[in-house]
Amino acid sequence: MTEDFMRSLLNNYKEGHLSLTEALKELKKLPYEDLGFAKIDHHRAMRNGFPEVIFCQGKTVDQVAKIFKTLAEHNKNILGTRANKEMSEKIIKEFPQAKYHEMAGIISMIHKEKYISDKKLLILTAGTADMPVAEEAAITAEVMGHRVERVYDAGVAGIHRLFNSYDKIESASVIIVVAGMEGALASVVGGLVDVPVIAVPTSVGYGAHFNGLAPLLSMLNSCATGIGVVNIDNGYGAAALADTIIRVSLKKE
């Protein structure tokens, strides 16, 4: 529409319906988004398989269902994070092609699923209790079109378990490390590899853990390099960061 508006503005001026002053005034009023920045959104929408995301936590079942429906009408890929079972049931009833990933707490509905790259994303957890956060990352990344490998329960207290997965570690292009407790796994992995490590502290712990503060500080102060940290329990954010990293190689200079 903006383009139409500009087109007619240019022509109105050309044809003398607008004075120069009037044309200039109109131009200055142009709503911001119509001039270029809005394309960012379109751009994002047009990326392969990039889903619309609903953060379900704190919303009612009805609110989630309503938003889901609206997006579904536009034929979009949809990712509902932090969703509970009740939400998923209501949605799947109406959209049987939707899927609920229980451990991840994710409802997804994807129209086209194919890998956007050959690069592998490895997701490691320190303990089994870190798995829900890891699954939030894994499902998100898969929905975004990435090849995901999982190695769970490979914490440093039994470091040989980690080394047993050395092949997967070595072949990954990006690694997400999900760890609660003291979060030392991020440093150990960061010291082993040369690829970007995305560290996700989790709220798994108690006492002086302060709901994730301990691994968060640990990861920020890692003696290893190549580590970027996201918020506590933010599996979705880790996957979204991994997505941008893998896309760097798809970008044409």
Added chain:
Amino acid sequence: MTEDFMRSLLNNYKEGHLSLTEALKELKKLPYEDLGFAKIDHHRAMRNGFPEVIFCQGKTVDQVAKIFKTLAEHNKNILGTRANKEMSEKIIKEFPQAKYHEMAGIISMIHKEKYISDKKLLILTAGTADMPVAEEAAITAEVMGHRVERVYDAGVAGIHRLFNSYDKIESASVIIVVAGMEGALASVVGGLVDVPVIAVPTSVGYGAHFNGLAPLLSMLNSCATGIGVVNIDNGYGAAALADTIIRVSLKKE
């Protein structure tokens, strides 16, 4: 040497100088690093232009000079971060080809300088006071072989300054955002782009800033996605993370 050792071990066994039991015992004793993990280090050392890094802060001028000299004897690329002028003078006296980047606080000595990739790394700062941290990142990245663009003093309080650099923002493959105060720049940039954003909170501020805690929390809680956070004032770490990200596209699957 390990290989030599293994080679001779195998041959000693083949030739009967060692019994099977003795050969097995020897094999179990093999120092860890010699069996594969150490290659990581070699691997790292063999990457194009990847420097040896000296964290100079807290060391004496003599200690820094001595480490620098040792590394220089091995003909390595060297990066001394958090270095002061006095250190640089002592080193440059002996190694005139070394260079001191004053604002970055970096002493570098690089043997071969060429870009390892066409991807551009953009470094943005919110204010002028964030520049030393940004320069630490910039020089580090340049030494590591990356194309660096700088846009400094583009904080959100005067958001048009940021938008004036939209071309650079749009063409970057990775963006490092360096911001003190409330660190809002990371969120604004994260909302504009689809490439990885590395957020570096700085200790620039006072009062309820708590030496960088304010922008650190801000960046971890960003409403934008695709943001990885590193430690407060950690320009070096941001560049090292950017380096791994850009190398992802150089990696062969």
Added chain:
Amino acid sequence: MTEDFMRSLLNNYKEGHLSLTEALKELKKLPYEDLGFAKIDHHRAMRNGFPEVIFCQGKTVDQVAKIFKTLAEHNKNILGTRANKEMSEKIIKEFPQAKYHEMAGIISMIHKEKYISDKKLLILTAGTADMPVAEEAAITAEVMGHRVERVYDAGVAGIHRLFNSYDKIESASVIIVVAGMEGALASVVGGLVDVPVIAVPTSVGYGAHFNGLAPLLSMLNSCATGIGVVNIDNGYGAAALADTIIRVSLKKE
């Protein structure tokens, strides 16, 4: 009554019923409030439409209803904040003219509703989850007689949405920015306008958000000027501050 007391005291002295010493002694005993400071309260009570406020949270339904009734007997405007549905039902049953604003969590009963000023108060939120706090501010301000405009879900991660509301931003006399997550919206808005910005951090977030600490620090450290911060989730307080600001122009020097 104090006036009566003083009047009779003065006359008793004039007429000789009190000695000078006795009159002085009586005067020194005068209760404080009767001498001038109490007028502050009267003053407040006499402001146009300024309501009596009940902070309902932590009170029982019966307690709230009883206080409401007492105030209603004095024919006062009443604002019950942090009220739940059950409270509202009990009250509306007895006072059908009372109104419950569900999202705001406010019960109001207003006798005269007219704008006390032409100045516009704009209330912005970063996300939809910040709306309850925003509505607490909006309803409070409306009850206090102000013209309120709302722009919700205009966070900086999609900054064009904010710019689409530039007209409203530009025409406002006071702006309340309600934001959780990292609270960057306050800085961006503060950088765009010359009017007072009241920043309300919300507890919307998780992990390193620490129940609102992240946006609180963010807002206190804003690189933009003209920002006053209130407590986390304190929509009422933001509106009350906006009220005093708008009244400044009504004040006669």
Added chain:
Amino acid sequence: MTEDFMRSLLNNYKEGHLSLTEALKELKKLPYEDLGFAKIDHHRAMRNGFPEVIFCQGKTVDQVAKIFKTLAEHNKNILGTRANKEMSEKIIKEFPQAKYHEMAGIISMIHKEKYISDKKLLILTAGTADMPVAEEAAITAEVMGHRVERVYDAGVAGIHRLFNSYDKIESASVIIVVAGMEGALASVVGGLVDVPVIAVPTSVGYGAHFNGLAPLLSMLNSCATGIGVVNIDNGYGAAALADTIIRVSLKKE
């Protein structure tokens, strides 16, 4: 220049030097600031007496002098905050009309000084140690064209001192309360008046004061309403907020 650019663009199109497609493409490239948002800055620059502000802390004497000189060449009002004596001496040597306010730590150079409003701004401090922050606010406000009254050392431990200034409190349109220790003065003043109170916690205190955290939390949790809080020791910010508040009444609807 943008206007020139647009003017010639329009004419080039009108005259057929540009196709419609080309003209549209050019329009989309227009630098952001030239289209409207930049006027905010001009607007700010054109406000009566509104100074350019240099935050001197952390800059060298030479840097401050250089920035000052550049601004002075544009004939602007200049306010250098957090400036030390040495900076002021260097500047005053070159610009004898500049003035150093020692307690405030401000260097100012003002071309036209007149009050922009009749409204009075009262600045209160709890103790004498809070005076430097108060003076930063006071001088800033005066340079911005406001009528400032000062009442210092009126803390609540001797509350009669505060009440002795009741006339000034009552006649103020905006009040800035500057307090360290426990910051109770903000609540007491907020309870006495109906005008906006800007609370500035200071780092004056020791022990469990945590460099201003105690009065900061105190002010954010005040039981009085109508209080907006700024960062610890942020006298400049308080004055800038007061400036926007007083300007609300100058604004035409």
Added chain:
Amino acid sequence: MTEDFMRSLLNNYKEGHLSLTEALKELKKLPYEDLGFAKIDHHRAMRNGFPEVIFCQGKTVDQVAKIFKTLAEHNKNILGTRANKEMSEKIIKEFPQAKYHEMAGIISMIHKEKYISDKKLLILTAGTADMPVAEEAAITAEVMGHRVERVYDAGVAGIHRLFNSYDKIESASVIIVVAGMEGALASVVGGLVDVPVIAVPTSVGYGAHFNGLAPLLSMLNSCATGIGVVNIDNGYGAAALADTIIRVSLKKE
């Protein structure tokens, strides 16, 4: 018993049943409490009306009832703090002379009730929400034999309410100030009087209140002198401290 032991030991030695060495050895083994320090406990037990205290919170109804019964068998005064209704019902069923103070959350059973001193203890609260903590203090003090006066809801936001109670303030020997929010009341009262002020921060508040941290810091940093602070919500502790203070004047030098 210890006395009996010592008595017989002395006699055994006197009568030659023990050698000097044996007697010395026995003496060195004497359990600590029997030698004097235990008298502290007896001393405490023997103070007029000083009750045995049960901290009920976190105990089951049965546990509380059982401890209560055991103490009751020894004919002691009993004070059960942080008790809920259910606990009180079970106890009062068996001990009808016990009493439940609902707002204070205290079950008491007192054998002799008389004032141990003429000194008055005044308990002030800032708001009505602080009353449960104040009542915990008040009932505790009354059970301990003190004359208690209560002035509730006298916060500094309406400081005239406080001044209306000036007579009570002036005649008190010890004052307990119970305040949540920003806790400014302690400073204001501390500035008005010369008697000991015991400040009790409460967890009443929200947001940056951090469950009582705000008033706690406020009270510790008070600009007034003569203030001793106890833990957040610790009404019992405040009363116990007041008790020791009043007893100082009963103590014979």
Added chain:
Amino acid sequence: MTEDFMRSLLNNYKEGHLSLTEALKELKKLPYEDLGFAKIDHHRAMRNGFPEVIFCQGKTVDQVAKIFKTLAEHNKNILGTRANKEMSEKIIKEFPQAKYHEMAGIISMIHKEKYISDKKLLILTAGTADMPVAEEAAITAEVMGHRVERVYDAGVAGIHRLFNSYDKIESASVIIVVAGMEGALASVVGGLVDVPVIAVPTSVGYGAHFNGLAPLLSMLNSCATGIGVVNIDNGYGAAALADTIIRVSLKKE
């Protein structure tokens, strides 16, 4: 003067020079302090030996000397806390009767020195490093007219040292416990005695001591009762609180 004013006002009304309305209006204007609250100050000033206190820290030598001189002209008892040697030298030069207590950092000048009570104040420290804070308390208390006993270096790590002073502990009316590290001494002493214990956490410690936070929290959470806490390192405040406590017994009901 106020009295004169009131006297003449009453007479002017009696004699008809003022109408009733005028007289009432005048009365309402009476400055607050003149009507009764100011007597608090006089009251304080008139207490035996109660000194004027100068908090010297953060003031220049000249400022301290000037304040001291002003107070000295009014023939007052003076206590300068947190004073350094240089300050003391300047003052003692002019007022040779002044005295510097080096460890306490106090300059005192006292006109009449006699005990105001027979009650003993015991000051205990955990370590020798806590002595400066203890001496600040001790000298302050002595200047205020109290009998002070000192037991230093009696920390719980060698608890027999504490028990060796049991006589002094038992005969004290008020005890000030000054402790850094973990501050356990306050609990142990609080468990031994029935008199008020004033706990002063000190900043003596390192690491997870956080400049006094550790003993502060320790003392606030003490399992012993009868403990009032003051700010970290606040020896003066502890003595001032002890002073009010001892004065309780001097107060007539």
Added chain:
Amino acid sequence: MTEDFMRSLLNNYKEGHLSLTEALKELKKLPYEDLGFAKIDHHRAMRNGFPEVIFCQGKTVDQVAKIFKTLAEHNKNILGTRANKEMSEKIIKEFPQAKYHEMAGIISMIHKEKYISDKKLLILTAGTADMPVAEEAAITAEVMGHRVERVYDAGVAGIHRLFNSYDKIESASVIIVVAGMEGALASVVGGLVDVPVIAVPTSVGYGAHFNGLAPLLSMLNSCATGIGVVNIDNGYGAAALADTIIRVSLKKE
């Protein structure tokens, strides 16, 4: 198996089925654990009575039961910590020889129970509310084969109770001190003995206790030596540390 693999590899090389290059390549691939570090696990598994530990908290009843069953099939000693009654009932139904320790929240199933050492482990608590944590430690230690003595409710507020247990304190080889509130017991015990003291802060407390932060800091800053601290409420960890300490004396040099 690794040994078999190596054996056949060596032979294959010897017999010419593998070239030297091939043999070397195979050797480098050897999984880490097979080369020596894995023996740590076997070692641990082979320690007398050392149980497999399930951290039940946050797991479902079914998950716990399933893990328990799997371990039981391998005939292992099992310790389920932080288990609730429901979990225990399900397990005991299937494994009647399992035992539930309610206060400790531990399900245990032990095949051989005998003391591995004569050394005594003493477990002390400050209050009765600390008992669940103490029991977690006690049962864990007993299952690990240690002689445990318990002294509960011996807090420093009544220090004679502690001294009454001096015999037990003196005869212990390792002492675990479990304390909430201010945690002073650790310091007092640490000052009395020469054996290792393991300090366990508990979350027992309220207000400025901050869920165990107060005793945690207290214990870390203890003025006594020989104290090692574990996480808040970590009874299991304390016992596991005590186990390693007692085993030191069993270790052969």
Added chain:
Amino acid sequence: MTEDFMRSLLNNYKEGHLSLTEALKELKKLPYEDLGFAKIDHHRAMRNGFPEVIFCQGKTVDQVAKIFKTLAEHNKNILGTRANKEMSEKIIKEFPQAKYHEMAGIISMIHKEKYISDKKLLILTAGTADMPVAEEAAITAEVMGHRVERVYDAGVAGIHRLFNSYDKIESASVIIVVAGMEGALASVVGGLVDVPVIAVPTSVGYGAHFNGLAPLLSMLNSCATGIGVVNIDNGYGAAALADTIIRVSLKKE
């Protein structure tokens, strides 16, 4: 002396100089330390080589020298921690047999040096910057008579360096892990061994390290067991704890 006192008391009673009542009264007054607890100190003093410790930090050179001299007169082993060079020079001048360990910051003077046990104490550091804390521990332990092995700069970022020291790790009876940054080394080591690990967080780091808070929390939350934590930078405390652990095996049951 106490013994003399008791002896004469017993005899006085025996001989009739004291009545039974008088004798009992005297006995109750016996100073605590003389009856048994004081033996703890003697016990400590009599342990092989256990030194008297002076914490030099915060003391003047003269104070340190004076304390040292006093102790030296009693022919004791002396350990001065946190001592600077100046202190050491003054002391060594007078006591040439004293020794200064510069990196450890320790002055020692030991009369008899022999190992009290065959058990080995291994001290590991993550980085070279952690060495001063490690040396404080190492020298302290050596002075206390222990066999110390050092492995420095073995942080997890290059984990093969740690594994290269596996022999030393495996043969140690107690391990002290000294680590700043994120402190992950403690977890990795704790996962490798079955012996007690004493974790010492250091203040080596910056930004979100908060002077050692990051590794402190990390170590407290370690996923490995058998770890006891001491205060930040507390090398002395770690050695003292290791000393008590090794002595457990010397203790006779």
